[in-house]
Amino acid sequence: MPWIRDLVLIPAVAAALTAGLLVVLDDRRLTLATLAAQYLFAAWLAAASLPPGVAAVKLVSGLLACIVLAISVAAMGWRAPGERAGALPTGHAFRWIAVFLVAIVAFAVGRDGWSAIPTLEPVVALGAMFLLALGMLQIGISEDTLRVGAGILTLLSGFEVAYAAVEPSLAVVALLASVHLGVALVVSYLLVGIPGAAAGQEGEG
Amino acid sequence: MSAPAVIALGTLASAVLAGLLRGRLRAAAAAAALGSASIGVFALAVRLEQPFLGLGLSLKIGSTWSLLGRSLILDEGNRAAVGFLYLAAAFLFGGSWVARPGRYFHLAGLAAVGAVAASLMVRPFLFAAIFLELAAMGAVLILARPGRSSRRGALRLLALYTMAMLTALLAGWRVEILGAAGGTVEEALQATVLLGVGFSILMVVPPFHHWLPAEADAAHPYALAFVAILLQSAGLFFLLRFLDGYQWLRDNFALYEGVRSIGAFMVVAGGCMAAAQATFSRTVAYALIADLGVALISIGGRTPQGYQLAVGLLTAHAIGLAVCTLGLTVLRSRTDGDHVAALRGTGRKAPLAAAAAFAGLLSLAGFPLTAGFPVRWSLLQSLESADLTSSLAILVGASVVAASALRWLGILIAEEAGGETVQPIDERIFLAGGVFFCVLFGTFPQLFAGIFEAARGFTNLLP
Numbered sequence: 253m254p255w256i257r258d259l260v261l262i263p264a265v266a267a268a269l270t271a272g273l274l275v276v277l278d279d280r281r282l283t284l285a286t287l288a289a290q291y292l293f294a295a296w297l298a299a300a301s302l303p304p305g306v307a308a309v310k311l312v313s314g315l316l317a318c319i320v321l322a323i324s325v326a327a328m329g330w331r332a333p334g335e336r337a338g339a340l341p342t343g344h345a346f347r348w349i350a351v352f353l354v355a356i357v358a359f360a361v362g363r364d365g366w367s368a369i370p371t372l373e374p375v376v377a378l379g380a381m382f383l384l385a386l387g388m389l390q391i392g393i394s395e396d397t398l399r400v401g402a403g404i405l406t407l408l409s410g411f412e413v414a415y416a417a418v419e420p421s422l423a424v425v426a427l428l429a430s431v432h433l434g435v436a437l438v439v440s441y442l443l444v445g446i447p448g449a450a451a452g453q454e455g456e457g
Numbered sequence: 458m459s460a461p462a463v464i465a466l467g468t469l470a471s472a473v474l475a476g477l478l479r480g481r482l483r484a485a486a487a488a489a490a491l492g493s494a495s496i497g498v499f500a501l502a503v504r505l506e507q508p509f510l511g512l513g514l515s516l517k518i519g520s521t522w523s524l525l526g527r528s529l530i531l532d533e534g535n536r537a538a539v540g541f542l543y544l545a546a547a548f549l550f551g552g553s554w555v556a557r558p559g560r561y562f563h564l565a566g567l568a569a570v571g572a573v574a575a576s577l578m579v580r581p582f583l584f585a586a587i588f589l590e591l592a593a594m595g596a597v598l599i600l601a602r603p604g605r606s607s608r609r610g611a612l613r614l615l616a617l618y619t620m621a622m623l624t625a626l627l628a629g630w631r632v633e634i635l636g637a638a639g640g641t642v643e644e645a646l647q648a649t650v651l652l653g654v655g656f657s658i659l660m661v662v663p664p665f666h667h668w669l670p671a672e673a674d675a676a677h678p679y680a681l682a683f684v685a686i687l688l689q690s691a692g693l694f695f696l697l698r699f700l701d702g703y704q705w706l707r708d709n710f711a712l713y714e715g716v717r718s719i720g721a722f723m724v725v726a727g728g729c730m731a732a733a734q735a736t737f738s739r740t741v742a743y744a745l746i747a748d749l750g751v752a753l754i755s756i757g758g759r760t761p762q763g764y765q766l767a768v769g770l771l772t773a774h775a776i777g778l779a780v781c782t783l784g785l786t787v788l789r790s791r792t793d794g795d796h797v798a799a800l801r802g803t804g805r806k807a808p809l810a811a812a813a814a815f816a817g818l819l820s821l822a823g824f825p826l827t828a829g830f831p832v833r834w835s836l837l838q839s840l841e842s843a844d845l846t847s848s849l850a851i852l853v854g855a856s857v858v859a860a861s862a863l864r865w866l867g868i869l870i871a872e873e874a875g876g877e878t879v880q881p882i883d884e885r886i887f888l889a890g891g892v893f894f895c896v897l898f899g900t901f902p903q904l905f906a907g908i909f910e911a912a913r914g915f916t917n918l919l920p
Binding site: 368391395397400401403404407408411415418419421422423424426427428430431434435437438439441442 | 524525526527584587590591594597598601608609611612615616619620622623626627630631647
């Protein structure tokens with residue numbers, strides 16, 4: 253489908269917007285909806301290097317990861333916990349400025365494509381760079397479990413977009429899809445935990 | 458049937474059994490330890506690609522298991538490492554009989570061990586990075602304790618290992634393109650930098666060490682010891698595989714010099730940080746970083762003996778850390794923490810636990826007559842005057858950590874009200890056994906000879 257490649261600027265810009273929004277949003281419902289949208293755009297970007305059917309695997313695994321997270325957050329309540337006192341500044345102004353600065357750096361680094369991966373189209377490389385940079389920012393400035401988890405998944409998505417041009421094999425796509433699901437499950441476990449799993453709650457004497 | 462499939466099925470069966478027995482921790486510990494030991498023995502002893510008689514039938518175990526176009530291969534190159542991994546895990550699962558790190562420790566632990574074993578067997582081996590990420594996920598499940606508000610350490614571990622996977626995949630791709638020749642200087646430099654970042658994360662090189670002290674505060678000490686041993690073993694074998702696979706990497710003297718310098722820094726900085734901590738578990742965490750620095754110095758020596766000593770250090774490290782955290786777990790069960798005030802005098806109530814914690818920490822320091830000493834001594838002899846800085850770093854690091862161990866001993870045996878409490882017999886057996894192991898490996902260094910074989914598979918490193 254040639255239009256996927258022709259319109260690849262749309263997902264590149266949209267991926268940057270969603271990744272930036274993930275850093276600044278506090279509402280957990282909006283966070284998960286934005287993450288799901290980001291998976292759509294990341295899959296679109298990956299489709300520039302992969303057959304659409306294979307790229308769709310990334311979308312499906314990503315949406316499954318979002319569902320796993322949504323179930324856990326719903327179980328815990330949608331209200332986001334406050335960031336730990338004494339940690340990094342977490343105000344909206346700080347996050348907006350950080351997103352702006354990091355996005356500029358990502359644009360500067362990624363606008364001409366990656367010379368190391370000549371098969372990667374410049375616009376796709378730009379989208380991947382936005383996801384990588386903003387994902388790292390999210391991991392770096394957040395302490396809330398869901399936000400860090402979203403940051404890790406954003407980082408992974410950015411990497412996959414670039415790596416798809418290097419290694420388009422089905423085995424890699426499948427393994428990386430399992431990593432997305434695994435990260436979502438682990439983050440869910442950290443959010444919810446398993447009742448009675450602590451050592452102090454053993455039934456055995 | 459292929460050997461990797463048998464290992465995978467054995468791991469799965471043991472994990473399921475341990476999961477089913479999660480309500481009976483001792484049974485789960487026994488199932489995990491026996492299952493893991495059996496798989497380890499199988500990996501070491503199985504006759505690959507040779508027919509043999511079993512149950513009256515002619516059987517042949519293949520070495521290759523193909524999945525989705527990729528292969529898991531058990532061969533002479535990696536069977537010792539896989540066997541070592543499962544036997545070390547069996548040792549640690551055995552100790553969980555007393556330590557009781559949690560209901561899902563054995564299930565998640567076996568899954569993580571299986572992922573690390575797959576990382577050793579997978580071809581092309583750059584896919585190992587993905588299995589290491591899966592192992593890190595298992596590690597997070599082991600470390601996270603319900604009821605604890607702090608998830609910082611576990612989240613950092615997950616984030617760092619994800620980054621390590623990404624850099625290792627990219628580095629692996631670059632290295633594959635460069636091939637044996639190494640390409641241009643710039644290309645080789647790009648690949649080396651990527652590899653350096655990935656391995657720095659895997660080997661807990663500062664500043665990628667933050668998850669370890671954070672988890673020392675939050676996680677069960679024995680669970681943290683298991684995770685540290687497992688992940689660092691995986692990282693070390695991954696590094697050795699890369700070095701073994703590419704001549705141009707082995708010929709990069711600057712890389713080896715850098716590894717030695719980083720190792721020396723870790724030994725001194727880790728030792729000094731260990732001495733400055735107010736909690737026992739944090740002291741152990743920094744002593745562990747110092748210990749890993751010694752392994753890096755050993756690899757940085759760029760000698761066959763150095764590679765073998767690095768694997769030997771892993772074993773000493775596993776024994777010391779397991780015994781130390783086993784003792785600490787028992788001590789913590791009698792107090793409300795492991796800071797100085799809480800542990801003061803607890804050694805008088807539980808002398809064997811205090812002895813185990815002390816002996817384990819001394820072993821991590823590399824004190825004479827403990828498991829950590831013979832390998833360090835061999836390393837110092839091999840370095841001789843060729844690398845005075847590294848030798849001095851090892852001596853300084855060992856002295857500072859040993860002094861820190863003595864400080865903690867003083868706290869543990871300080872005069873306090875209350876006499877010795879009764880320790881269950883199984884607890885006493887395990888603690889005494891742990892101390893015995895520490896001293897046994899320190900007194901009879903020849904026991905390490907068999908362990909050095911785990912490095913034999915790296916035929917280019919050990920011609």
